[in-house]
Every structure is written in C-alpha cells, then in structure tokens.
Amino acid sequence: MQRDYTLNCLLTMPRHELEEFSQRILSRMVPEEVMEELFTFEPEETQTADRLRSAQFDAMLRMSAIALGEVSAAFADSAQATQNTERMTRLLLWHFYAIAFQLEAAVTLEQHCEAVENILPNAPKDTFGWIKTLTDLLHHYASLNDNQQDNASSSL
Incomplete structure (x- = not known):
C-alpha cells in the first residue's frame, strides 16, 4: 500500500523519513538554479x-508554491495521476507546514491536515494560484494560533 500522507500516515511515519522524502520531492520539483535565485537576497x-x-519567508513561500505548481505535471503520466498528485501535494504541504515554516508549535497537525483536505478538491494548478493559497493558509494558521492563545489565556 502506498503512503497517502493523510493524518494517520503522518502520525505513524517516522519523522526523518518524512523529512528526507519531502526534501527529495521538493528538489525534484524546484531546480537547483531556481533555488539559488530564490535564496539569493539583495543587500x-x-x-x-x-x-x-x-525575505527568507518570501523565498520559502515561493519555493513551496513552485513545487506545488509542478506536481500535477510531474505525475500526469503516472498510472494513478490524480491519486499520486494528491499524495505528493499532501507531502509538500506537510513540508511547508513542518519544515519550511516550522508551524508545529502554532498549529496542530490535525488542524493542518484538515486545512489540506479542504484545499485538495480545488487545488491550484499553477505557481501563482499556490502563492495565494499558501498565503491564505498562513493567515488561517495565524488566526487558529491567535484563537488558541486567547482560549489558553482565558482559561487561566
């Protein structure tokens, strides 16, 4: 059975395997010269x-959007294109959440996976669509974190 990178899979899969595989997929989707350009900053x-x-946050957002924008094309010729595209989208969104923006302290994995499942049915097809979606996702995570902070301070 293939890993689907839904909540149960992410909870049971060793963290180092998730990190390694998501990094390999990211490297496959975003060429080295694009990475260098994204992470070369003006004085x-x-x-x-x-x-x-x-500047680093912007570069990470763009890197993630580029990778996500390439997923459909990369898996279009596979035997199960839709399933593979969704799996790799989930994995790259996990990387965005856990590695690129290190949001695990702000938003639970459950909340992240719920947001991802809401995105998947109408996932963007290109980088520009993903930039907006990822920006909206960061705003959503900030709102969730604010609500959690408010609830924590009101229970004191």
Whole structure:
C-alpha cells in the first residue's frame, strides 16, 4: 500500500523519513538554479534581522508554491495521476507546514491536515494560484494560533 500522507500516515511515519522524502520531492520539483535565485537576497534585504527573515519567508513561500505548481505535471503520466498528485501535494504541504515554516508549535497537525483536505478538491494548478493559497493558509494558521492563545489565556 502506498503512503497517502493523510493524518494517520503522518502520525505513524517516522519523522526523518518524512523529512528526507519531502526534501527529495521538493528538489525534484524546484531546480537547483531556481533555488539559488530564490535564496539569493539583495543587500537591502539583509540589512536587518527582520528584513532578512521577511525575505527568507518570501523565498520559502515561493519555493513551496513552485513545487506545488509542478506536481500535477510531474505525475500526469503516472498510472494513478490524480491519486499520486494528491499524495505528493499532501507531502509538500506537510513540508511547508513542518519544515519550511516550522508551524508545529502554532498549529496542530490535525488542524493542518484538515486545512489540506479542504484545499485538495480545488487545488491550484499553477505557481501563482499556490502563492495565494499558501498565503491564505498562513493567515488561517495565524488566526487558529491567535484563537488558541486567547482560549489558553482565558482559561487561566
């Protein structure tokens, strides 16, 4: 049985395997020269820690959007194109959540997987669509985290 990268799979799969495989898929979807361009910053982007962090976040968002935008084309000729596309989209969205933006302290894996399953039925087909979707997802995660913080402080 193939791994589907849904919540149960992510909970049972060793973390190092998820990290390694998601990195391999990401590297396959985003060529090295594109990575170098994304993560090469102008001098004004590195003048302060805040500006550098902002440039790094933007680069990670774009890297994720590029990779996700390439998934459909990469698996279009496979025997189970739709299933493979969804699986790899879930995996890359896990990478976005857990590795690129390290959101595990802010949003539970359950919340992340629920958001992913809501995205999949109408997933964007290109990088520009994914940039908007990922930006919206980050805003959604910020809202979830704010609500969790409010609930935690009101229960004190």
